[in-house]
Amino acid sequence: MKKKMAIAMAVGLLGATCQVSYAQSSVTIYGVLDEGVNYISNIQTAGTPVRSGKPVFSVTSGVKQGNRLGFIGNEDLGGGLKAIFTLENGFDLSSGKINQGGLLFGRQAFVGLASPHGTVTLGRQYDSMTDFVGPFEAGSIWAGTIGAHPGDIDNLNFTIRTNNAIKYSTPAYGGFRFSGTYSFGGVAGDISRNQVWSLATAYTGQQFTAAAGYVNVRNPNLSYFGTTGNAGSAATNNLGVTSLTGVQSNPVFSGYASAHSEQLLDVGASYAIGALTLGGVYSNIRFSSLGDLQSGPNPFHYRGTAVFNDAEVSVRYAITPTLLTAASYNFLNNSGADGQDGARYHQVDLVLDYFLSKRTDVYLLGIVQKASGHDSTGQSAVASVNTLTPSNSDRMAVIRIGLRQKF
Secondary structure, eight states, X not given: OHHHHHHHHHHHHHHHHHHHHHXXXXXXXXXXXXXXXXXXXXXXXXXXXXXXXXXXXXXXXXXXXOOEEEEEEEEEEETTEEEEEEEEEEBOTTTOOBOGGGOTTOSEEEEEEEETTEEEEEEEEOOHHHHHHGGGSHIIIIIOGGGSSGGGTTOTTOOOOEEEEEEEEOOOBTTEEEEEEEEOOOOTTOTTTTOEEEEEEEEEOSSEEEEEEEEEEESHIIIIISSSSSSOSSXXXXXXXXXXXXXXXXXXXXXXXXXXXXXXEEEEEEEEETTEEXXXXXXXXXXXXXXXXXXXXXXXXXXXXXXXXXXXXXEEEEEETTEEEEEEEEEEEEOOSTTOOOOEEEEEEEEEEEESSSSEEEEEEEEEEEEESBOTTSSBOOOOOTTSOOOSSSEEEEEEEEEEEEO
């Protein structure tokens, strides 16, 4: 009899424990759907002569904000400690296909522990610099993927994720936060090959916010751009090289695929004055030790270092609580390699955004870009609006009318 009572009490206690554990756990499902109609003034199409382009109308998705379906979960472990996870899938709303090279959770996939002393996460995630400085870029705030810096060269538009990464982020101390990320290269006998590490800090005040970050990448063509959903679907499409003449899928920096290392130093800041917000971003990008054939092809026989400097200024104004307008100007300069005259890209972004509700908005987005000099492939630079097929002239204009819904 006593044995039966003990078993009954144990079962009851286990049931009560499970109920408490379940009550202190949560899983949130969220997503973004973005679709719109585009007019592109000048785009190279198959079969047309070099340096001639044609206007295009198209329907595309994931421009204002990338389409996604995500799951965020946490479990209270007691003493202020929580187990957390994020799984985020990216997809094309126009066709239903999976983005990020077909990866199921190509946008993010990580698990970790959070406490009052900070958060540690492990898996596929953004590096610390992108986390902290990215939110200051116009493309990430309101201009979308086509409003990002050419080629999203500084990753402030969250194009690239880091695999096999460990990240630590502190809580806020007097408005300051700090974070560091390390990604193992996974190459036996060479701990530095393919590794990625980054450090970042941010300050958040009542009106003024700022952030700075640094990323160091070894063998970027493989580890950073790579063939794991960070670039195109083709197995050889690492830094975007699909051909070496004519149209380039990424002429801004695809010619530097043989870089042994890449370094990014980014800073951003914003200042809010009532309904008006002023912002700025600066990025320095270096493709170093060009000519490393173990990292990637070098058809142009580059040596040394190619340096990019990018500067952006932006302004946002809330005309009403439901109507937003914004504008930005961005300048990207490439110093070139081996004494070559590098490329220069001027870009202006404009938006008018009307919120039908807290979760749904319609927007009118415009992008104008002009290029000059010679791009990374040694050809006369052409306008190359991010994510779009480059123009075969030095100018390109894009107009998009879109609808976005969050859930």
